[in-house]
Amino acid sequence: MFWRKTREAIGRFHPLHQSLIWERTLSAALPPAEWAMLLASMSQHDALVKRRKWRLPDRMGTTLVPLIRVLCEDVAPNGALALTADLRGPDVPGKAGPTRDLPVHRPIRSVKEWFVHDTWLRLRADLRDGSVLELTVTDRIRHRRIHKVNPRGKHKRKTKTKVVQRISATRVLPKGRAIQRPAVPPPGWIRLRVRDDKRAVLRATAKVGPNAMAPAEQVLMVAAELFRWTPPRRTAA
Numbered sequence: 056m057f058w059r060k061t062r063e064a065i066g067r068f069h070p071l072h073q074s075l076i077w078e079r080t081l082s083a084a085l086p087p088a089e090w091a092m093l094l095a096s097m098s099q100h101d102a103l104v105k106r107r108k109w110r111l112p113d114r115m116g117t118t119l120v121p122l123i124r125v126l127c128e129d130v131a132p133n134g135a136l137a138l139t140a141d142l143r144g145p146d147v148p149g150k151a152g153p154t155r156d157l158p159v160h161r162p163i164r165s166v167k168e169w170f171v172h173d174t175w176l177r178l179r180a181d182l183r184d185g186s187v188l189e190l191t192v193t194d195r196i197r198h199r200r201i202h203k204v205n206p207r208g209k210h211k212r213k214t215k216t217k218v219v220q221r222i223s224a225t226r227v228l229p230k231g232r233a234i235q236r237p238a239v240p241p242p243g244w245i246r247l248r249v250r251d252d253k254r255a256v257l258r259a260t261a262k263v264g265p266n267a268m269a270p271a272e273q274v275l276m277v278a279a280e281l282f283r284w285t286p287p288r289r290t291a292a
Contacts, residue, residue, distance in 0.1 A: 072093060191222075191224075194218060201215065
């Protein structure tokens, strides 16, 4: 049987690792020690699996693995990191919205536009300081199909695509935790809202292009902005 040894190797991987290979999805709420077991399983992947169709999704290595490693360092001892990732891509049925016709002028005959919203990452972590961090990453893809007729009567059709990634991070502070405005304001590409109540809530959102910076760095910079608004906790001498 073709690829028998590879299939046997995959069968020895962590069950969530296998789900990524076969279904391109991951959904789990685990303590840091169990996430470490999953990452150890995935570290063997490239050495044992050579077939292209069974490779791990690119976003697993560029975004999710660094993100899991960083957040697991701050998860509470009895807490968990809950993560849902849909890495099947934007072409899955149900992700595309309705098509609409845009107004046009000659020589353009028609322009049809539709959007795809692909929320491919949702994350929640119970942190050591008692706060709760939630992250959402959504790809917003705009498609335009253009039909044009040149002066010689030749019909031309092309599709243009624009991708914007929206990152949203929310941190709910423990009761009584004070907010302290930082001396330096947030970067211009990050919008931040503060609700100061019994449990203060900080929300940061950002829209970034596909090549703005490293994917994991984009998410971590938005999340890190939430932690600049609380003074460091004092440790006992």
